[in-house]
Amino acid sequence: MGTFLNPKADNDSDNQFLKICKNRVNGLFVDKTDFINETLDRFEMDNNLIAFTKPRRFGKTVTAQMLACYYSKGADCKAVFSGLKVAGYAGVKQINGQEKAITYEEYLNRRDVIYWDMNTINDDFKSYMSDKSLHVDYVDDIVDYLQYVTLLEIRQNREFEEKISKAPLIGRKSLKKALVATKTKFVLIMDEWDLIYREYRDNETLQKKFIDMLTGLFKATDGLNCFSLAYLTGILPIKKYNSESALNNFKEYNMLMPGKFAPYFGFTDEEVTELSRQTGCRISKELLKEWYEGYKIRLYDKDAGTSRDIDVYNPNSVISAISEGRCQSYWSNTSSNAEAIRLINMNYDGIKDDIISLISGGRILFDFESFNNDMTSIENKDQVFSLLVCLGYLGCYEEGDFLRSAYVPNREIRSALSSIVRKQPWYNAMPVIRRSEMLFQAIRSLDAAKTAEIIGDIHNSPYVSVIGYNKEEALVFCLISGLMWCAESSYDSFRELPAGKGFADLVFVPKSRPALPIMIIEFKRDYTAEDALNQIKEQDYAARYRKDGDEREVLLVGLNYSSETKEHHCLIEKM
Known part of the structure; x- marks a missing residue:
């Protein structure tokens, strides 16, 4: 029992799931153990091969280690799972030819588990390669090394070793033959299964060798019979070859096709x-x-x-x-950002403009059918968006079988993408950036006509139509998206901010620079800009900024859209 075979799970082990469980005492715990129920329903069934892929920092390793805590003979976790959702499991299984009602305790810490953390294995392999005294004949790459170290540990089990030693032609890398020889059904859990496709992206020979190893384990009948359950997790869905998944007997769930999960x-x-x-x-x-x-x-x-x-x-x-105790962007993985930069700068079909539109709040349709689930065979914008969804930089709405609409999901990702875009040499040359600067300057100079004109341009841009320009919400969207590139780094923005005697539609407050004005904006549809401006005054939205000697400049902006004339009107006053 050790690293790869039947990992232990106790206070001394480096198990993120156990560490999170300790947070139950301070409330920072979300019980996701009913995911184990889903694996129990598939245990030793025809659908017992699962690939579950999602972006970095979305809990892949925690889930993998939770499954190891539950199934591994090397763990003693009854006290951990007691009282959690999995403890309520009740199912029926065919055991020894008879139907049997089972609870979650049926398999709790009773299975032989092979656990592969590919990040750790990759680090260990690099150390192995750097120290010639560790070298073993014919163990030359990470696929050889993975099989070698796993087989080495399996053979430390006396019962397995006796069976393996009686089987012919089992060498240092004959992992499948060794598993078959044990005549045991294992649970295999593989974290970061796609590491070789990410870290060794240009080594097609190694990638093919890796997928051939997995194919031998999970598609050949003798290998497949060695597993009661196999669970792969990573960022990328299983690699496609000739439009088919290399392991098409796995049931896949990912950000593009999440299914029931x-x-x-x-x-x-x-x-x-x-x-x-x-x-x-x-x-x-x-x-x-x-x-x-x-x-x-x-x-x-x-x-x-x-x-x-x-x-x-x-x-x-x-x-x-x-x-x-504060919301900020925790999306700071440099390798992930480098990948996003590479994809954006490919500029397939004008993707730079599309990314800026997405950051500004738009949506763009794409088709992921041709995506090969890797980082190298990217040939068009559809595949770029597919990969960015898998990496978590974009969300997507389901529009059809393979058709999705991409969008930037939240402020954290918008901040990360904005930071990336601002550092690119082409940033200042983009028309949307120039338009944002012009809008900000028009408001600051009290040029109401120019402000209305620019907002009209934003209204007529392709991505605004997706939200339906039939209510005040659309006006808010135009202002936020229009000002974003000038205001994102310098301002905090607030929707429906409690102020004076009511709620201001939109308020921009400088983060630290006193020279920048506070902007209080009220929107109307089918009224007048005067009505909007008067509401700011009558409801005294600016009252909170006149307290304690606050001398910052305050701009009052009233904005109206006429559904009859399709025109925008604006009035701006300085307090």
Whole structure:
């Protein structure tokens, strides 16, 4: 029992799931153990091969280690799972030819588990390659090394070693033959299964060798019979060859096609609501939603024949924000950002303009059917958007079988993408950037006519139509998207801000620079700009900024859209 075979799970082990369980005492715990129920329903069934892929920082490793804690003979976790959702499991299984009612205890810490953390294996392989004294004949690459170290540990089990030693032609890398020789059914859990396609992206020979190894384990009958359950997790769906999945007997769930597992791709709205109510949480549910929600994943109810969209939050960011007591971007993985930069700068079909439109609040249709689920065979904009969805930089709405509409899901991702775009040499030359600067300057100079004209241009841009220009919400969208590139780094923006005797539609408050004006904006549809401006004054929205000797400049902006004339009108006053 050790690293690869039957990993232990105790206070001394480096198990993220156990560490999170300890947070139950302070409320920072979301019970996702009912995911184990889904694997129990598939255990030793025809659908017992699962590939579950989602972006970095979305809990992939926690889920993998949770499954290891549950199944591994090397763990003693009854006390951990008692009282959690999995403890309520009740099912029926065919065992020794007879139907048997089972509880979650049926397989709890009773299975032989092979656990592969590919990040750790990759680090160990690099150390192995750098120290010639460790070298073993014919173990020359990470695929050889993976099989070698796993087989080495399996042979440390006396019972397995006796069976393996009697089998012919089992060498240092004959992992499948060794598993077959044990005559044991294993649970295999593989975290970051796609590492070789990401870290060794240009080594097609190694990639083929890796997928051939997995194919031998999971498609050949003798290999497949060695497993009661196999669970792969990573960022990328299983690699396609000639438009077919290399392991098409795995049931795949990913950000493009989540299937029934939508609630397990992150924290749900209900779960974040409960976290926000915990003692010590100093952040409102609304702010957590603005920053970290927005991944809308469609959940199908096969029995009822219905579907609904699940609002999913980035779990790592929610916990980090509550722990730190502030919402900010925790999306700072440099390797992930480097990949996004590479994809954007490919500029397929004008993707730079599309990314800026997406950051500004738009949506763009794409088709992911041709996506090969890797980072190298990118040939068009559809494949770029498909990869950005898998990486978590974009969300997507389901529009058809393979058709999706891409969008930027939340403020955290918008901040990360904005930061990336601002650092590119082409940034200042983009028309949308220039338009944002012009809008900001028009408001500051009290040029109401120019402000209305630019907002009209934004209204007529292709991506605004997706929200329906039939209510004040569309005006708010135009202003926010128009000012974003000038105001994002310098201002905090507030929707429906309590002020004076009511709620101001939109307020921009400088973060630190006193020379920048506060902007209070009221929107009307089919009234007048005068009505909008008068409401700011009558409701005294600026009252909160006249307290304590605050001498900052305040601009009052009234904006109206006429559905009859299709024109915008604006009035601006300085206090």
